[in-house]
Ligand code: IPE
């Protein structure tokens with residue numbers, strides 16, 4: 001993995017001072033990609049793993065600290081059983097195979113979602129990889145699996161309600177911080193940039209609370225076709241934007257001085 005100072009030489013157009021801290025990706029289009037080539041949908045998922053690897057590599061090189069990848073949603077459990085089990089098998093195989101590479105690249109793996117719904121062997125492999133990479137200090141790869149934002153919000157509301165019931169907090173004390181801290185994403189900064197591939201312009205139940213002020217980037221590229229250059233294009237687009245957080249452009253200009 002190249003150190004951050006090489007960003008300028010490897011990616012001369014990218015401004016090293018404006019690298020997003022957290023990039024979230026809705027990896028979409030595997031099925032359509034496979035169908036276009038006359039293959040089964042699972043072939044697209046397999047090819048999609050290569051794009052995850054590529055994305056992680058460039059994110060690490062650029063010094064992106066957190067990369068959240070939406071790999072399987074709560075709603076994806078409703079897909080045909082054969083696709084779901086093939087996806088789970090692919091997950092198990094990949095997590096096992098990638099561990100040496102994650103170690104070599106100093107990547108820390110975390111999961112986000114309702115892990116209890118995953119098959120036991122997938123959970124065990126994921127836990128093992130999470131533990132093995134826990135002390136790595138490079139990019140944190142957060143795999144959103146069996147995840148939906150509404151699921152997370154429900155569990156957060158339940159935890160807060162319990163604390164109200166116990167008298168630990170009063171309803172009027174519930175703030176943005178209370179809610180943010182009760183989500184499973186509480187230890188990560190909110191995404192600066194959200195990328196969705198495959199030409200769909202929707203969020204599909206991903207990080208609804210957390211993306212309140214994220215920059216959104218949609219590309220027609222199908223996920224298995226997503227390359228380093230596409231990731232760089234997304235970062236460049238992000239760097240061209242002015243994040244105002246409700247303020248005026250003039251105020252932002254003043255703050256920069
Ligand atoms: C994204 O690709 C991967 C998952 C949701 C698991 P899709 O499988 O949704 O591919 P399309 O959208 O049908 O092309």
Ligand code: IPE
Pocket residue numbers: 026027028029070071072073076200202204
């Ligand atoms: C979103 O993709 C979920 C993941 C990428 C894991 P979907 O393909 O499931 O989303 P919809 O159904 O098109 O909204």
Ligand code: MG
Pocket residue numbers: 028029030
């Ligand atoms: Mg899809």
